Amino acid sequence: MRTYRVCNVNGPNQDNWLRSAYIGRGEAQMVYVDLRFTIRDCSSIPGTDGSCRETFGLYYGEADSDGEPSARTATQLKSTFTKARDITAEHVLALNGMGKVNRVTVPIGPLTGAGFRLAFRDRGACVNLLSVRASFRKCPATVANLARFPETVAGPSLSSLAVSHGTCVANATESSVPVKLYCASEGDWVVPVGGCECRPGYRSNEELTACTGNGIS
Numbered sequence: 185m186r187t188y189r190v191c192n193v194n195g196p197n198q199d200n201w202l203r204s205a206y207i208g209r210g211e212a213q214m215v216y217v218d219l220r221f222t223i224r225d226c227s228s229i230p231g232t233d234g235s236c237r238e239t240f241g242l243y244y245g246e247a248d249s250d251g252e253p254s255a256r257t258a259t260q261l262k263s264t265f266t267k268a269r270d271i272t273a274e275h276v277l278a279l280n281g282m283g284k285v286n287r288v289t290v291p292i293g294p295l296t297g298a299g300f301r302l303a304f305r306d307r308g309a310c311v312n313l314l315s316v317r318a319s320f321r322k323c324p325a326t327v328a329n330l331a332r333f334p335e336t337v338a339g340p341s342l343s344s345l346a347v348s349h350g351t352c353v354a355n356a357t358e359s360s361v362p363v364k365l366y367c368a369s370e371g372d373w374v375v376p377v378g379g380c381e382c383r384p385g386y387r388s389n390e391e392l393t394a395c396t397g398n399g400i401s
Contacts, residue, residue, distance in 0.1 A: 191310035193229055193236040198308040199258040204301050204316070206250035212320035213340035214293025214369065217242065217302060219271065221286050224310035228279035238276060241305035242268045242290055246297035253301070265303045268292050285314060291369075294340030321371035323348070327393040329363060329379035330356045336367040344369060352380035355395040356388075 192198050209215075219242070226236035243265035247253070255264040269290050277283035292300075304313065321338045323346075331350030339346040345366035352358055361378035368374045382388050382395035389396060 188313040190306045193232050196235045200306040201261045202304040206299050208299045211337045215318045215320050217290045218317040219288045220314040222312045223273040225276040235308050237309045239270050239272050240309050243303040244292050246300045248298045323367035323373050331363045331380045333365050338369050342369045355383050355386045356380040
């Protein structure tokens with residue numbers, strides 16, 4: 185398994201960067217970056233003279249193509265990328281190397297470009313970056329209130345609700361209020377509005393997913 189490691193803890197003014205390849209955004213308006221990593225306990229490393237840290241930074245930069253970025257130096261990278269969060273460790277490794285792997289999930293958005301890159305900034309920690317996973321969330325296609333709703337991508341922020349307009353199932357018509365559901369950031373359907381009703385001669389099942397019957401003869 186490939187890992188990335190840095191442990192330049194004995195020198196001051198560290199500013200080390202690791203940049204990902206280009207990642208196409210697709211439908212996503214917000215992505216969740218899942219990190220697995222370990223960090224050494226600074227108190228277990230001799231001779232650091234206060235230069236050791238137990239955090240690192242997660243950054244992102246939007247891009248419209250996968251061409252080679254021009255930013256090379258730490259100063260250029262800092263001006264190109266946006267800071268998402270400082271990553272801290274719940275568990276630190278002791279001198280004997282024993283300790284738990286940390287896992288942190290960071291939401292990044294809103295995203296509007298064709299794609300993005302991730303970057304990691306080290307200012308003097310002893311870090312092993314074990315895995316990085318970027319994903320986005322959708323609400324699955326569903327049937328509710330006698331209406332069908334398509335798969336819907338979650339909105340651009342943790343507080344946003346993406347609206348989805350429904351289509352009545354067979355043998356049903358929309359009531360006076362347009363039928364819709366909202367897709368929350370975690371990929372769950374919330375806040376149903378309106379609904380459909382069965383045509384004369386049909387009745388809904390208990391789950392409100394279908395109208396059954398023979399209609400008016």
